[in-house]
Amino acid sequence: MLPPIFGVLFDGIAYGMLLFVLSVGLSVTLGLMNFVNLAHCAFAMLGGYTTVVLMQDLHWPFFATLPAAFFIAALASIVVERTLYRRLYRASDLDQVLLTIGLAFISVAIAAWFFTTQQQPVDMPAYLRGSYQFFGLNIGVYRLFLVAVGVAVTAMLIMTVEHTRFGAQVRAAVDNQRMARGLGIDVDRTFAVTFALGSGLAGLGGALAIEIVGLDPSFAFTYLVYVLIVVSVGGLGSILGSFAAACLIGISDVAGKYYLPELGAFLIYLVMVAVLMWKPAGLFGRR
């Protein structure tokens, strides 16, 4: 029999992976493009509703809806980026915040209009339900799946940004935009694709989140707090930072609730304050 601490670690990491997939896109756009996108969770919500519609109305299997959630959110973000966001790349932080928080409010109203204010139930396939027993530990199948997705996404992102031509272009465009343009890199396109990638991941996160936390129109705001905590603790623009921060926040949330229920969900804020006092730029932040 393993002591309960392992169960707490597993649940915490699984919850952290969900937070990671939801927040890594924001970390990328905020860190690499200096754009404060508070409507990030609206794209996550779009991904969630995509999954719900495909599963309920068109009877797609759950797994098939995940890429769709990614692409629909990415596509929507390209439209928004081309029409609205790109005008504000050089604007002040406040202008960006005002525009994006406004969009988040609009997304809540749109979701309520089309999908009503009800919770959206989804019926997970049987093979993702239930749990395994592992030396007295209870390993939820869905949580195991979340961990797998989180690790896969991290590996893919690091590969893309560090080891591909596109990744090099992104890094060049961020470090010195004029120089990058001078070398013939299409900076606008690079940013648009980066932004779409980040929003697509949010969409995927939204779809994965339904089983754990549910989905209703307030999603765009409810998770914004957690996502911002992960981004600030991890450090802007750092994929590994987001990964570490998401694990840390996930584990401290679950451990706090398990060992000190009176403190409950407050512990993650203490962790955030402690980390930021120690490293104001976040765990892996560069500035």
Next chain:
Amino acid sequence: MRHMMTAAAALLAAATLPVAAQAQGTVKIGVISAYSGQFADTAVQIDNGIKLYMKQHGDTVAGKKIEVIRKDTGGPNADVAKRLAQELVVRDGVDILAGFTLTPEALGAAGVADEAKKLLVDMNAATAIVTEKSPYIVRVSLTLPQISETAGTWLATKGGAKKVYTMVSDFGPGIDAETGFQRAFKAAGGEVIGSVRMPVANPDFSAFVQRAKDLNPESIFVFVPGGAQPAAIGKAFAERGMDPAKIKIISTGEAVDEQAVKAMGDVSIGRLSAWHYDYNHKSKLNDDFVKAFNAEFKRNPDFFAVGGYDGMHLIYEALKKTGGKADGDSLIAAAKGMKWESPRGPIAIDPDTRDIVQNVYIRKVEKVGGAIVNVDIDKVENVKDPTHGRK
């Protein structure tokens, strides 16, 4: 400038005159609810209940035209509710205040109703103290102690459980539910082996459920607010292999509402709850109500909707009794002791406390013809709020 002022004054006077004349034949109801934000669905369902009642019974009663003015509080904001109540009474000249998704809203508006001597109909807010805040408040929804004490007594006696672990959300209604349940359970000879209060904003329940599981309790009492949490905590139970067939999991109605059992699926089968209304409740009146509600809004009614529906019934019947007199004293006198048959069963207004008296049903989640629904397995008749007058 002076000309403009005079002109504006004249315009204003002209604009208000016909209203004043028309007001003779109108009773205005100001509905204060959280139409936007996290609790929007609650407000929508209350409103659907109001709309359906007015559609079925017309918008004229005792020779008066009923006019509804809706105001949005955006959430549990007592100060906003108070300001809106003032605006409604002073500027819009409403005769009755109604709605109240959440307790803070009702408490915020209570003072205004008291001072202005206006009838206040609480269509949802369920904390026991609401009706004690003014002699003009009447409640048609439920009180949490009414439900949770009934659940506690039932579980310890007919439910056959002697030990319980309680899990509630850490806010007013949750603490009300915990206090009521534990009190009644202990009074009936049961033992509370542990309890936990969970944060209201709580996306992941795995840790709390694991804590409960470690104690291996015979039964668990749950209170979480409606919305995302019922399904989340239900799935957390299932994930940890806590089968309702082996561990008695009893809750209030929110935790097994229609959306929640749909989202949970088969793992919700066997869950127990104590509650005053479900769309699956069997009676001719309720069948018709559910049918009409579906025809109008394409969804099933829930306890919020029935609160709005019965609230309007109370207002209509009170106005009939007073012959259209809409002052607070006449209306509250008419409301006291009123009895009627609601879709949820027979209900009444306690003349002493102005609070709801109703049957509390004990239900079990079962699969009936492919659909997962709450089925009544027992009922406790004419339950009053047990806390009024208790010190």
